[in-house]
Amino acid sequence: MIADTKKCQTMINITAQQILIIRAAVDVMKQIRAIFLTINPDTTGTPLEGNVQLVNTALNDLDTTVNEGVDGAVWDAMIAAIVPTHRNKALEEE
Amino acid sequence: MASGDTLCRFGPLHNEPTATLAALWGVRNQHPILSFDDTTNWYCVFSDVMPQNYAGTTGVTVYIHYAMASAVADTVDWDAAFERIGDQQLDIDGDSFAAVQSVDNTTVPGTAGLVDIVSIAFTDGAQMDSVAKGESFRIKINRDAASDDATGDAQILKVEIRET
Numbered sequence: 001m002i003a004d005t006k007k008c009q010t011m012i013n014i015t016a017q018q019i020l021i022i023r024a025a026v027d028v029m030k031q032i033r034a035i036f037l038t039i040n041p042d043t044t045g046t047p048l049e050g051n052v053q054l055v056n057t058a059l060n061d062l063d064t065t066v067n068e069g070v071d072g073a074v075w076d077a078m079i080a081a082i083v084p085t086h087r088n089k090a091l092e093e094e
Numbered sequence: 095m096a097s098g099d100t101l102c103r104f105g106p107l108h109n110e111p112t113a114t115l116a117a118l119w120g121v122r123n124q125h126p127i128l129s130f131d132d133t134t135n136w137y138c139v140f141s142d143v144m145p146q147n148y149a150g151t152t153g154v155t156v157y158i159h160y161a162m163a164s165a166v167a168d169t170v171d172w173d174a175a176f177e178r179i180g181d182q183q184l185d186i187d188g189d190s191f192a193a194v195q196s197v198d199n200t201t202v203p204g205t206a207g208l209v210d211i212v213s214i215a216f217t218d219g220a221q222m223d224s225v226a227k228g229e230s231f232r233i234k235i236n237r238d239a240a241s242d243d244a245t246g247d248a249q250i251l252k253v254e255i256r257e258t
Contacts, residue, residue: 003243005168006132085163085247089133 006090009081013088016078022066023075029059101148102255104140110232112137117236117250122161122207127249129163130237140253141179141232148227149257153218157254158235161209162202163247170248171198171238174214176222180229191234192223202244209251215258 033056043049065071106119106126117128117138130136148154156174173194177184184190197212216222225231233255237248 002133002240003168005243005245009132009245083164083246085129086132086245089131 002090006086009083009086010088010090012078012081013083013086016075016082019066019075020079022062026059026063026066030063033059097152097257099147099257100254101145101154101257102140102142104142104233104253106138106250108140110139110141112139112234120249122249125251127161127251129247129249130239132237132239132242132245132247135236135239137234137236138250139232139234141230143230144225144227146227150218150226152258153216153222154255155213155215155258156233156235157211157213157256158197158250159209159211159252159254160248160250162206162244163249164206165202165244165246165248166204166206168202168244169199169242170202170244171196171200171242172212172214172235173238174216174233174235176216176225177232177234178223178225178229179231180226183229190223191232192220194236195221196238198238198241202248217258 043052048055066075106128109117109119109128111117111119115134115136117130117136120127120129128138158172158174160170160172162170173196175191175194177189177191179186195214195216197214200210200212203210223231233253235250235253
Protein backbone atom coordinates (compact mmCIF):
# COMPACT_ATOMS: atom_id res chain seq x y z
CA MET A 1 0.00 0.00 0.00
CA ILE A 2 1.65 3.19 -1.16
CA ALA A 3 1.63 5.90 1.50
CA ASP A 4 -0.71 8.85 1.10
CA THR A 5 2.29 11.19 1.29
CA LYS A 6 3.55 9.72 -1.98
CA LYS A 7 0.14 9.84 -3.64
CA CYS A 8 -0.08 13.52 -2.70
CA GLN A 9 3.45 14.06 -4.02
CA THR A 10 2.50 12.62 -7.39
CA MET A 11 -0.48 15.01 -7.52
CA ILE A 12 1.72 17.94 -6.45
CA ASN A 13 4.54 17.14 -8.87
CA ILE A 14 2.39 16.64 -11.95
CA THR A 15 0.06 19.56 -11.25
CA ALA A 16 2.90 21.94 -10.46
CA GLN A 17 4.90 20.86 -13.50
CA GLN A 18 1.88 21.46 -15.73
CA ILE A 19 1.23 24.86 -14.14
CA LEU A 20 4.81 25.80 -15.00
CA ILE A 21 4.06 24.88 -18.61
CA ILE A 22 0.83 26.90 -18.54
CA ARG A 23 2.66 29.90 -17.03
CA ALA A 24 5.26 29.73 -19.77
CA ALA A 25 2.47 29.53 -22.37
CA VAL A 26 0.70 32.53 -20.84
CA ASP A 27 3.95 34.48 -20.98
CA VAL A 28 4.31 33.66 -24.68
CA MET A 29 0.72 34.74 -25.36
CA LYS A 30 1.12 37.98 -23.41
CA GLN A 31 4.27 38.82 -25.35
CA ILE A 32 2.64 38.16 -28.70
CA ARG A 33 -0.47 40.09 -27.62
CA ALA A 34 1.61 43.15 -26.83
CA ILE A 35 3.17 43.04 -30.29
CA PHE A 36 -0.22 42.45 -31.88
CA LEU A 37 -1.83 45.39 -30.11
CA THR A 38 1.05 47.65 -31.07
CA ILE A 39 0.79 46.75 -34.74
CA ASN A 40 -3.02 46.67 -34.58
CA PRO A 41 -3.57 44.74 -37.84
CA ASP A 42 -6.93 44.50 -39.67
CA THR A 43 -8.70 41.38 -38.34
CA THR A 44 -11.42 41.30 -40.97
CA GLY A 45 -12.13 37.77 -42.16
CA THR A 46 -10.13 36.08 -39.42
CA PRO A 47 -11.30 34.38 -36.25
CA LEU A 48 -10.13 37.46 -34.42
CA GLU A 49 -12.67 39.72 -36.13
CA GLY A 50 -14.89 41.10 -33.37
CA ASN A 51 -13.15 38.90 -30.81
CA VAL A 52 -9.99 40.80 -29.95
CA GLN A 53 -11.41 42.16 -26.70
CA LEU A 54 -12.79 38.74 -25.77
CA VAL A 55 -9.44 37.07 -26.36
CA ASN A 56 -7.76 39.86 -24.44
CA THR A 57 -10.07 39.36 -21.46
CA ALA A 58 -9.71 35.60 -21.55
CA LEU A 59 -5.95 35.89 -21.54
CA ASN A 60 -6.09 38.30 -18.60
CA ASP A 61 -8.30 35.87 -16.70
CA LEU A 62 -5.92 33.02 -17.41
CA ASP A 63 -2.99 35.14 -16.33
CA THR A 64 -4.72 36.02 -13.08
CA THR A 65 -5.64 32.40 -12.38
CA VAL A 66 -2.17 30.96 -12.80
CA ASN A 67 0.00 33.84 -11.63
CA GLU A 68 -1.84 36.01 -9.14
CA GLY A 69 -4.13 36.07 -6.12
CA VAL A 70 -5.10 33.06 -4.06
CA ASP A 71 -4.71 30.67 -6.95
CA GLY A 72 -1.28 31.99 -7.79
CA ALA A 73 -0.14 31.56 -4.19
CA VAL A 74 -1.39 27.98 -4.14
CA TRP A 75 0.39 27.21 -7.38
CA ASP A 76 3.58 28.84 -6.04
CA ALA A 77 3.43 26.63 -2.95
CA MET A 78 2.93 23.52 -5.04
CA ILE A 79 5.75 24.44 -7.38
CA ALA A 80 8.03 24.94 -4.37
CA ALA A 81 7.02 21.47 -3.14
CA ILE A 82 8.07 19.60 -6.28
CA VAL A 83 10.29 16.64 -5.38
CA PRO A 84 12.50 15.98 -8.42
CA THR A 85 13.37 12.41 -7.46
CA HIS A 86 9.74 11.42 -7.02
CA ARG A 87 8.82 9.69 -10.27
CA ASN A 88 5.09 10.44 -10.21
CA LYS A 89 3.97 6.80 -10.12
CA ALA A 90 2.26 6.68 -6.74
CA LEU A 91 -1.24 7.03 -8.18
CA GLU A 92 -0.67 4.28 -10.73
CA GLU A 93 -0.09 1.40 -8.34
CA GLU A 94 -3.38 1.36 -6.46
CA MET B 95 35.89 -12.38 16.44
CA ALA B 96 34.48 -10.06 19.00
CA SER B 97 30.99 -8.71 18.95
CA GLY B 98 30.86 -5.43 17.10
CA ASP B 99 33.88 -6.09 14.92
CA THR B 100 33.57 -5.37 11.21
CA LEU B 101 33.26 -8.35 8.88
CA CYS B 102 32.56 -6.70 5.51
CA ARG B 103 32.10 -3.24 4.05
CA PHE B 104 30.48 -2.25 0.78
CA GLY B 105 30.04 0.97 -1.16
CA PRO B 106 27.93 1.85 -4.19
CA LEU B 107 30.72 0.81 -6.55
CA HIS B 108 30.48 -2.75 -5.19
CA ASN B 109 26.87 -3.06 -6.29
CA GLU B 110 26.04 -5.98 -8.60
CA PRO B 111 22.90 -4.61 -10.26
CA THR B 112 19.82 -6.79 -10.38
CA ALA B 113 18.38 -7.58 -13.80
CA THR B 114 15.34 -5.43 -13.07
CA LEU B 115 14.51 -2.77 -10.51
CA ALA B 116 18.15 -2.03 -9.78
CA ALA B 117 19.04 0.93 -7.60
CA LEU B 118 20.48 3.76 -9.65
CA TRP B 119 24.16 4.52 -9.35
CA GLY B 120 25.00 8.21 -9.09
CA VAL B 121 26.93 10.82 -7.20
CA ARG B 122 25.96 13.44 -4.67
CA ASN B 123 28.60 16.12 -4.32
CA GLN B 124 30.93 13.46 -5.76
CA HIS B 125 29.98 10.91 -3.10
CA PRO B 126 28.96 7.69 -4.86
CA ILE B 127 25.38 6.77 -4.05
CA LEU B 128 22.78 4.18 -4.88
CA SER B 129 19.35 5.75 -5.26
CA PHE B 130 16.13 4.01 -4.32
CA ASP B 131 12.73 5.06 -5.65
CA ASP B 132 9.98 6.06 -3.24
CA THR B 133 7.16 4.12 -4.91
CA THR B 134 8.69 0.96 -6.39
CA ASN B 135 11.07 -1.32 -4.51
CA TRP B 136 14.54 -1.09 -6.04
CA TYR B 137 17.42 -3.37 -5.09
CA CYS B 138 21.18 -3.51 -4.70
CA VAL B 139 23.30 -6.62 -4.24
CA PHE B 140 26.75 -7.03 -2.74
CA SER B 141 28.84 -10.17 -2.59
CA ASP B 142 31.80 -11.20 -0.46
CA VAL B 143 33.36 -14.10 1.41
CA MET B 144 32.46 -14.38 5.07
CA PRO B 145 35.73 -13.77 6.94
CA GLN B 146 37.42 -16.68 8.63
CA ASN B 147 37.19 -14.94 11.95
CA TYR B 148 33.39 -14.94 11.91
CA ALA B 149 32.49 -16.87 15.05
CA GLY B 150 29.25 -18.26 13.66
CA THR B 151 27.37 -17.99 16.90
CA THR B 152 25.70 -14.65 17.44
CA GLY B 153 24.93 -13.75 13.85
CA VAL B 154 25.59 -10.46 12.13
CA THR B 155 24.17 -6.98 12.06
CA VAL B 156 23.95 -5.06 8.81
CA TYR B 157 24.41 -1.30 9.06
CA ILE B 158 22.99 0.80 6.25
CA HIS B 159 24.33 4.33 5.82
CA TYR B 160 21.78 6.37 3.89
CA ALA B 161 20.65 9.90 3.18
CA MET B 162 17.43 11.23 1.72
CA ALA B 163 17.50 13.09 -1.57
CA SER B 164 15.17 15.80 -0.31
CA ALA B 165 12.85 14.48 2.38
CA VAL B 166 13.20 16.00 5.84
CA ALA B 167 10.16 14.33 7.38
CA ASP B 168 8.35 10.98 7.49
CA THR B 169 9.92 7.55 7.58
CA VAL B 170 11.98 5.11 5.55
CA ASP B 171 12.03 1.30 5.65
CA TRP B 172 14.86 -0.99 4.59
CA ASP B 173 14.94 -4.75 3.95
CA ALA B 174 17.96 -7.04 3.61
CA ALA B 175 18.36 -10.71 2.77
CA PHE B 176 21.32 -13.11 2.62
CA GLU B 177 22.01 -15.74 0.01
CA ARG B 178 24.53 -18.47 0.77
CA ILE B 179 26.66 -19.49 -2.20
CA GLY B 180 29.12 -21.57 -0.23
CA ASP B 181 30.98 -24.68 -1.33
CA GLN B 182 28.65 -26.55 -3.69
CA GLN B 183 25.66 -25.12 -1.89
CA LEU B 184 23.99 -23.02 -4.58
CA ASP B 185 23.52 -23.29 -8.31
CA ILE B 186 24.10 -19.66 -9.22
CA ASP B 187 21.86 -19.98 -12.25
CA GLY B 188 19.08 -19.17 -9.82
CA ASP B 189 18.59 -16.95 -6.79
CA SER B 190 18.03 -18.29 -3.31
CA PHE B 191 17.82 -15.44 -0.88
CA ALA B 192 16.55 -16.12 2.61
CA ALA B 193 13.62 -14.18 4.00
CA VAL B 194 14.20 -10.47 4.40
CA GLN B 195 14.87 -8.88 7.76
CA SER B 196 13.86 -5.27 8.16
CA VAL B 197 14.33 -1.98 9.90
CA ASP B 198 11.12 -0.02 9.64
CA ASN B 199 9.61 3.35 10.48
CA THR B 200 12.89 5.18 10.87
CA THR B 201 12.25 8.90 10.91
CA VAL B 202 14.54 10.44 8.31
CA PRO B 203 17.11 13.11 9.27
CA GLY B 204 15.84 16.67 9.47
CA THR B 205 18.41 17.74 6.88
CA ALA B 206 18.31 15.96 3.54
CA GLY B 207 22.07 15.53 3.20
CA LEU B 208 22.67 14.14 6.67
CA VAL B 209 23.68 10.48 6.64
CA ASP B 210 21.76 8.28 9.03
CA ILE B 211 22.82 4.77 10.01
CA VAL B 212 20.25 2.08 10.66
CA SER B 213 20.82 -1.56 11.50
CA ILE B 214 19.23 -4.93 10.87
CA ALA B 215 20.21 -7.89 13.04
CA PHE B 216 20.40 -11.42 11.63
CA THR B 217 20.65 -14.41 13.92
CA ASP B 218 23.16 -17.06 12.91
CA GLY B 219 21.51 -19.74 10.82
CA ALA B 220 18.40 -19.44 8.71
CA GLN B 221 18.16 -15.64 8.81
CA MET B 222 21.65 -15.54 7.29
CA ASP B 223 20.80 -18.39 4.93
CA SER B 224 23.33 -20.33 7.05
CA VAL B 225 26.33 -18.51 5.58
CA ALA B 226 29.45 -19.85 7.30
CA LYS B 227 32.99 -18.51 7.50
CA GLY B 228 34.93 -18.93 4.29
CA GLU B 229 31.77 -19.16 2.20
CA SER B 230 30.83 -16.67 -0.46
CA PHE B 231 27.48 -15.02 -0.15
CA ARG B 232 25.35 -12.21 -1.46
CA ILE B 233 23.31 -9.69 0.44
CA LYS B 234 20.39 -7.95 -1.25
CA ILE B 235 19.12 -4.68 0.15
CA ASN B 236 16.03 -2.75 -0.85
CA ARG B 237 14.10 0.22 0.30
CA ASP B 238 10.62 -0.97 1.23
CA ALA B 239 9.04 1.81 -0.75
CA ALA B 240 5.71 0.07 -0.76
CA SER B 241 5.52 0.53 3.01
CA ASP B 242 7.40 3.67 4.05
CA ASP B 243 6.09 7.21 3.66
CA ALA B 244 9.03 9.56 2.99
CA THR B 245 8.89 11.09 -0.48
CA GLY B 246 11.75 11.23 -2.97
CA ASP B 247 14.74 8.96 -3.30
CA ALA B 248 16.67 7.39 -0.45
CA GLN B 249 20.38 6.99 -1.15
CA ILE B 250 22.76 4.37 0.23
CA LEU B 251 26.35 5.45 0.71
CA LYS B 252 27.83 2.52 2.63
CA VAL B 253 26.91 -0.85 4.06
CA GLU B 254 28.79 -2.51 6.89
CA ILE B 255 28.36 -6.01 8.27
CA ARG B 256 29.47 -6.54 11.85
CA GLU B 257 29.50 -9.53 14.10
CA THR B 258 26.53 -9.18 16.43
